[in-house]
Structure formats: C-alpha cells, structure tokens
Amino acid sequence: MTQAAPLSATARDPAPAIFAPRGGLLPRLIDWILRHPRMFVFLMVLPITLWLGIVYVGSLIALLIQSFFSIDEFSGLVVREFTLKTYGELLRPYNFDIILRTVLMASSVTVASAILAFPIAYFAARYARGRWKAVFYLGIMLPLWSSYLVKVYAWKLVLAKEGILTWLFAKLHLTWLLEAVLAVPVIGGNSLSVSYLGTFIVFTYIWLPYMILPVQASLERVPATLIEAAADLGATPRQNFRLVILPLALPGVVAGSIFTFSLTLGDYIIPQIIGSSRLFIGQAVYTQQGTAGNIPLAAAFTVVPIVIMGIYLWSARRMGAFDAL
Amino acid sequence: MHSDARAPLALRLAAFGGLIFLLAPIALIFVYAFTTEETSYQWPPPGLTTKWLAVTVGRPDVWQALGLSLKVAAISTTIALVLGTLAAAAVSRSRFFGRETISLLVILPIALPGIITGISLRSAFSLLEIPFSTWTIVLGHATFCIVIVYNNAVARFRRTSGALIDAAMDLGADGLQTFTLVILPNIGTALLAGGMLAFALSFDEVIVTTFTAGQQTTLPIWMLEELVRPRQRPVTNVVAMAVVLVTFLPILAAYYLTRDGEHTAGAEK
Amino acid sequence: MDAVTFRGVSRHFGPVKAVDEVDLAIRDGEFFAMLGPSGSGKTTCLRLVAGFEQPTAGHIEIFGERAEGVPPYLRNVNTVFQSYALFPHMNVLDNVGFGLRVKGVGRAERHRAAREALELVELGGYGDRRAGELSGGQRQRVALARALVNKPRVLLLDEPLGALDLKLREQMQEELRTLQRSLGLTFVFVTHDQDEALSMADRVAVFAEGRVQQIGTPEEIYRRPASRFVADFVGSSNVIPADVAGVGPAGQWASLRPEDIVLDPAGRPATVTARAFHGRYTRLALDLDGQPLTALVPPHAEAPDPGTATRVSWDAARAHLLGAA
Numbered sequence: 080m081t082q083a084a085p086l087s088a089t090a091r092d093p094a095p096a097i098f099a100p101r102g103g104l105l106p107r108l109i110d111w112i113l114r115h116p117r118m119f120v121f122l123m124v125l126p127i128t129l130w131l132g133i134v135y136v137g138s139l140i141a142l143l144i145q146s147f148f149s150i151d152e153f154s155g156l157v158v159r160e161f162t163l164k165t166y167g168e169l170l171r172p173y174n175f176d177i178i179l180r181t182v183l184m185a186s187s188v189t190v191a192s193a194i195l196a197f198p199i200a201y202f203a204a205r206y207a208r209g210r211w212k213a214v215f216y217l218g219i220m221l222p223l224w225s226s227y228l229v230k231v232y233a234w235k236l237v238l239a240k241e242g243i244l245t246w247l248f249a250k251l252h253l254t255w256l257l258e259a260v261l262a263v264p265v266i267g268g269n270s271l272s273v274s275y276l277g278t279f280i281v282f283t284y285i286w287l288p289y290m291i292l293p294v295q296a297s298l299e300r301v302p303a304t305l306i307e308a309a310a311d312l313g314a315t316p317r318q319n320f321r322l323v324i325l326p327l328a329l330p331g332v333v334a335g336s337i338f339t340f341s342l343t344l345g346d347y348i349i350p351q352i353i354g355s356s357r358l359f360i361g362q363a364v365y366t367q368q369g370t371a372g373n374i375p376l377a378a379a380f381t382v383v384p385i386v387i388m389g390i391y392l393w394s395a396r397r398m399g400a401f402d403a404l
Numbered sequence: 405m406h407s408d409a410r411a412p413l414a415l416r417l418a419a420f421g422g423l424i425f426l427l428a429p430i431a432l433i434f435v436y437a438f439t440t441e442e443t444s445y446q447w448p449p450p451g452l453t454t455k456w457l458a459v460t461v462g463r464p465d466v467w468q469a470l471g472l473s474l475k476v477a478a479i480s481t482t483i484a485l486v487l488g489t490l491a492a493a494a495v496s497r498s499r500f501f502g503r504e505t506i507s508l509l510v511i512l513p514i515a516l517p518g519i520i521t522g523i524s525l526r527s528a529f530s531l532l533e534i535p536f537s538t539w540t541i542v543l544g545h546a547t548f549c550i551v552i553v554y555n556n557a558v559a560r561f562r563r564t565s566g567a568l569i570d571a572a573m574d575l576g577a578d579g580l581q582t583f584t585l586v587i588l589p590n591i592g593t594a595l596l597a598g599g600m601l602a603f604a605l606s607f608d609e610v611i612v613t614t615f616t617a618g619q620q621t622t623l624p625i626w627m628l629e630e631l632v633r634p635r636q637r638p639v640t641n642v643v644a645m646a647v648v649l650v651t652f653l654p655i656l657a658a659y660y661l662t663r664d665g666e667h668t669a670g671a672e673k
Numbered sequence: 674m675d676a677v678t679f680r681g682v683s684r685h686f687g688p689v690k691a692v693d694e695v696d697l698a699i700r701d702g703e704f705f706a707m708l709g710p711s712g713s714g715k716t717t718c719l720r721l722v723a724g725f726e727q728p729t730a731g732h733i734e735i736f737g738e739r740a741e742g743v744p745p746y747l748r749n750v751n752t753v754f755q756s757y758a759l760f761p762h763m764n765v766l767d768n769v770g771f772g773l774r775v776k777g778v779g780r781a782e783r784h785r786a787a788r789e790a791l792e793l794v795e796l797g798g799y800g801d802r803r804a805g806e807l808s809g810g811q812r813q814r815v816a817l818a819r820a821l822v823n824k825p826r827v828l829l830l831d832e833p834l835g836a837l838d839l840k841l842r843e844q845m846q847e848e849l850r851t852l853q854r855s856l857g858l859t860f861v862f863v864t865h866d867q868d869e870a871l872s873m874a875d876r877v878a879v880f881a882e883g884r885v886q887q888i889g890t891p892e893e894i895y896r897r898p899a900s901r902f903v904a905d906f907v908g909s910s911n912v913i914p915a916d917v918a919g920v921g922p923a924g925q926w927a928s929l930r931p932e933d934i935v936l937d938p939a940g941r942p943a944t945v946t947a948r949a950f951h952g953r954y955t956r957l958a959l960d961l962d963g964q965p966l967t968a969l970v971p972p973h974a975e976a977p978d979p980g981t982a983t984r985v986s987w988d989a990a991r992a993h994l995l996g997a998a
Binding site: 570571572573574577578586 | 725745752756758762771774775776819
C-alpha cells in the first residue's frame, strides 16, 4: 500500500483520545434517552399501550361484562346485576337458529375458499415465473385491496335477475339449471341475490384472497430440495403431492381458514345486501345494540364468535398454523 | 418450491380460471359505469355513454363524502405512522418486559371481527361521553392503521443490520445524527409503503365506521346507503369505479417500494 | 504511555461472565491481537474499548484518559466491523467520508480526505460505486478506509478477514501488517484464527472463558504456552506427562509440538497407527508405549506405513513444562 504521510502525522501531533461532549439540547436529550434504554423503550411504547391497552381493550372488556347483565323487559333498561339469563336467551330457538345459520355459512365458505384457493396458490408458488409471478401477485392484491363495498356491489350487479349471470345461463341454454338450483329449499330463493346461495358465493369471493395468501406463503416455504429428495427416494408426482406438499401446505390452509371463518362470523353487511331477510350473528348484534337497545344481548351475541374463534385458534396453534401467518 | 417444469393443464386452467373469477366482477364495474340504462342492472348494457361521469361530478353529497374520507384517512395515517414506527422500533430492537404483550395487542384490532371493534369503541365513546365527530372516526381508523404501519416497520427493522447503527456511532455520529443519516433512510421506503396501505385501508373502511361516525358520511358509508336504497345507480357505478382506481394506485406503489425485501407490502391484510 | 489499559475489567450479563477481571496494557504503535475461541470474551473486550459496552467492574483507559460512560462517538477510536457494516444507501465516497461529515467537516475537504484514504487502501476511483456492487475484499478495504480517514488513535478490527477466501486472506494479512507499520497506529485485532494472530501481531493475548490465559509475543505463546489450553489452542500440541517428555517429574504436564518429533533410528520405539499426507507435511499418529502422540514429518521423510514399528525422538529443550492447566 502507498506510504501515508498525512495519516501518520498522528504520531507526531496527537489528537485527544476522548472528545469533549457536544452541545445542543435535542442531541443531549436523545443521548440521555439512549443511555437509559429502558426509559427509551418505555417512552416509545407508552402511546400505543395507552391507546390500545386502555381504550381498546378496556372497551372490549366493558362490552363483555355487559353480556353478564340483562335487560328488564318492561322498562327496557339494563339491569346491572350478574346473571346468565342473557346467555340463556341465546339458546332460544330464534336466536340459536341465527348462530347455527352463521356457523354453517362460515364453514361452507371456508371449505369453498380452500378448494378454490389451492390451485391458484399452488400455481403461483410453484410454476409462476417472472412476468406471470407479478401478474398473479397483482391479480390477487387488486381484489384484496379493492373496496369491500365495491366488490359486494359488483356482485349485486352480477347476481341481479336482469344481470350478466342470468344472461350467461340463457345464452348457454342452461336456464333450467339455474331455476332448479333456485328451487332447492333453504339455500334457494327468488333470485340469486336474495338467496343463501348468493350470500355464500359473495362471501367466498370476498374472502378468497385471504385464503390464497397464507396458502401461497406456506407453499413457497417448501424447499424444492425436499420435493427432489422425495422423488429421489421413489415418490411419484402424485405421491409427492399427497405426502410431502399437501401436509406442508396444510398450516397455510388452516391460517387462511382462520380468516375466512372469523370474518364470516362477524360480517353484517353482506347478508344484508345479498341474502334473505333471515339474520346472521353480525346483523343480530347490529340490530340488538341499535334499535332494540338490548346491549346485553348484543354483547352475548358478540361473545359467540369470540369463543368459537378462540377454540379454533387454539386447535390451529397446536397444528403449527401460526408459522404461516 | 419452485419448479422449472410446465404445470399440468388442469392446474393451469384452474389457476387462471380462479384469477379470472377474482378479477371479472371488478372489471364489470368499469363497464356498468358507462351504461345508458338507469333503473336496473341490465346485461348486456343497451348502450354506452360517458354522461354519468359529469353527473357524478355534479353531485355535492359525493364530494362531501369524498372530502371527509380523505381527511380521515390522512389524519389516521399520520397518527399510525408515528405510533406504529415507535412501537416497531421498540419491539424489534430490544427485549423488554411485556414485549410479547405489545405484539399481541397490536394484532387485536385486525384479528377480531370489525363489528366487535366497532361496538367496543362506540360504547367506550358513550361511556366517556365523547360526542360523535370526525375525531371519533379517526380514532377508530387509526387503531387498525397502526397495525399496518407496525407490520411494515417491524419487517424492515428486522432486515436492518444493527451493526449499521454501531458503525455510525463508532464513526462519531451521536443519537440524532444516527437517526437522520442512517436509520431514517433505511426504513423510509417501508414507512412510505405502510403509510400508503394504511391510507387505502382507512379510505375503504366501513364496518367500524358505521359505529363511530354518528351523522357523518364517509364515502364508504355513502356507498352503503346507495346499496341499500339506490338513488341513481349509474352514479354509484361511477363512484365505485373511481374508488377502485384510487385504492389500487397506492397498492401498486407500495408493491414497487418494498419489492426487494422478503416482506412485500400488502401481504399482511 | 500505553494506548489502551484494562484494569480488573469485568463485563457481566446477569450470571454470564463474558469478561472476567481482565488486565491488559496495549502499547502505543503496537499490533496487538486478541485470540480465542468464540465466547471467550475477546470481542466483548473490543466492544468495551469501542464504547459499545460498559464494564460492570474495573476501568479502561485510552491514552491515559478514563473511558467510563463515554459513548462511542466521543471516543477517538474507530472499528472495522466483521460484517463491514457499510451504509447501503450511500456510495463508497460518502461511506468513507461519513465520520468527517458528522464532525462537521465541509464537503470539499471530506471528499478530498476520503479519496486519499481510498488511495491508501488501493481503491482510488471507486468512490462512485455502491456497497452492493463491491466484492468482499473491496468492501473490507472500504471499511478500513472509512475508519482510517478519521485518524483515530486506536484502530479496532473485529475478525475482519473471516469472510475472505484463503488467498485473499493471506494477501490482506500482509497488507494490514505493512499498513500498520507505515502508519505507526495502534491496531487491536480480534481473531479466532491462531495462524493469523501469530503471523501478524507484535503481541498476542489468548482468551478463554472471559479470562486472559497468556499475553506474549507470538514466539513466546507458541514455544512456551502457559497452560494446557494455550498449548492446545495455539497450534496443535501433544500434552504428555512431563517425565515422558523428559522435562520434569511425573504428575506434571509438558507440551510437545508435533513438528518437533522426528523419525530417528536411534530413538524410542513407537508404532504408527495412522498416516495422512498433507502436501507440506505428513501427519503420523503414533503409539509410544501406550502414550498417543501426533508427529508432523517433512514430505520427503520416509513415513512408515500404519501398523509398522518405527523409532522417534525429540529435543527435550523443545518440550515445555506447563504451568497450571
């Protein structure tokens, strides 16, 4: 290396080993904070803790406490005494129907999402490359981030009696099929947009991206060497898929199902716009806390999805689904 | 997981079919925005026209709702940026008592169904006797916007080598200089991405907003009312189309900003 | 005056004693190596000098000035990090000039000094590149230039050559040595590679479990290891009973280097149990009356086949009586 006359001047003309502290209020304040890391962390975390911990969690707890109160039928006022009467109301046939209806819808939506999502996620994770990978990524992101209401509205357009779906069935001379489906009791109706079938389709559509993403993430995490090793040990492509890829993708499916299940349980807008007039949990909560003024019952209804999701999450965690989140 | 082989035909059909299923309804909105038919959702459209664009522009309630949505989104995003970044810095840089709790706490607003968040906040407001106003809407939105910013910031903080901060200090930069010259440039794009996503989320939010808005109307609330009681369907179509465009652009930008990292913005919704 | 002094310095992390009562004196202008396995405390000692850690006991002086509580940016000491830690958002010139910039040096002056430092490490003209565009060796030189441009009183190097391949590492070892001599700057070098420490340093401190095992010149450490650990860690050694080695009574131990054992027709009988050809030497595993020994013989010597008997001897003066292990 070249001789370094200027730098070796340090030997002849020593600079201080330790510099004097600098001035300025803000720098010194920041240094004080850095010197006391615990204070630093405390200050950084304090605002969020106050906001979420006290306001959010606090009001959540306040709501849940309300579910243990009851409403006096004559005066319409909330009686602040601990009772399980309100929970008992949930077991009345009308209310219990609501819960059952919602859970059944959530389950079928979850299954349908999983079935529809898997090919998309599998293709995107395994075979999409370069431009196509971007196409798939944006193609999933656009519906995911598009306005929820716009998407629901779009389906109102599609499912309307005079809309594109009926027109399509007519063009394919399959109108008889559509009418047969609509004639099925319970899930059918006058038109798709006022039937459970319609609600089911819209729910599946809206939550589909929430299922695709975790499944794709967990599939992408499967190293190609694992598949090669299985093939090397004699597995056919079908066996490889069934014994190696599918089990490794399962946590992703479970993670996605957490979203679809939980989101369906609490939704009150979609059933209102596309569906029959029979209520789902979300709508029940909305009406009870609104016009009916029956906060305890509304709170009790809210507890149902929380409990269901709690059980679901606990069993999902045992499966290791949270790694995929 | 990547394979160089060609995908089987059935898989390709299913995958692309699924993708079309996802995108077709949104594409339809664009068509309906130009239909001449006013009173129903008739398909195929009898004719195409651009006159509804002008009609929409002339509707004052649309502009009012739009203005409120923009204002709320801007304020919520700002709050979320500050609080979310601070929390992310604390959680990703040091171990402290309650660290796990904070991580869990931050996830709650999006983990719980929106209706629960909505009702909780509403009862909190009535208990504390806070009247409904723009600020109550902002409080609701900021609560989950923080999560979005937090996620993006944490992911980027984790990727930033701690040695960079050591190096800056070793070379003579004090706390403030290290922050402005080294830390900020490194997390800047993640914050930008998180902020844009938070903005889009707030702009679109309806579930919590119906509980915290009182008499005010944000654009999604306007749209909800139109859905339940349609006034001028084509105007709703035009607004829907505009909303798709407005929310898609920040997403695209956020994608390009964080593409190089492992964590691509938007995947945490 | 000594460049760096440690007096009874300890750094505890809870129950873990990363550094345990270390006394050292690093002389001005010296190339000082801190050698030891991972977790031995050598890197923590370096960080204590840099200011990233504060001692839990004892104190540190830099050129006579007490360093307690002084943050890293107020110490006229610079570090070359193991990962180089180049700022990814700046080009090479700005990286090198960073230390000057934060001290308020004007742009023209710091660019000039930075270019000079880059010339010194033979990277003149690389100013416009970004860190990501450089090879490992080039990044290392940039890190070096970035530290030197500030004319620190002490330069700290934290295993800087670890990521380089063998040829490049040997080249850098020579260049660092030459640079240090021409600058007359105190270098403190941390490494786990005893070859590196021995070939570059004026003096070496051997660390184990947070304590200093021995400080001395490379020859002293190699020829007269103070303990069994040093004998084993610095080079390989046969640690055998002192009476077998011929330098002391039974019950004590001695260190005998494998290259000091020679094939000698007039020597003691031993059986060859294994043989491996390493190019520069042949390694023989021997059994001398039940005492296992390792010998390194020159490639031209007629190394016997495994299983055959042979005769070996050594100069007793070469064996070294060990102190407490």
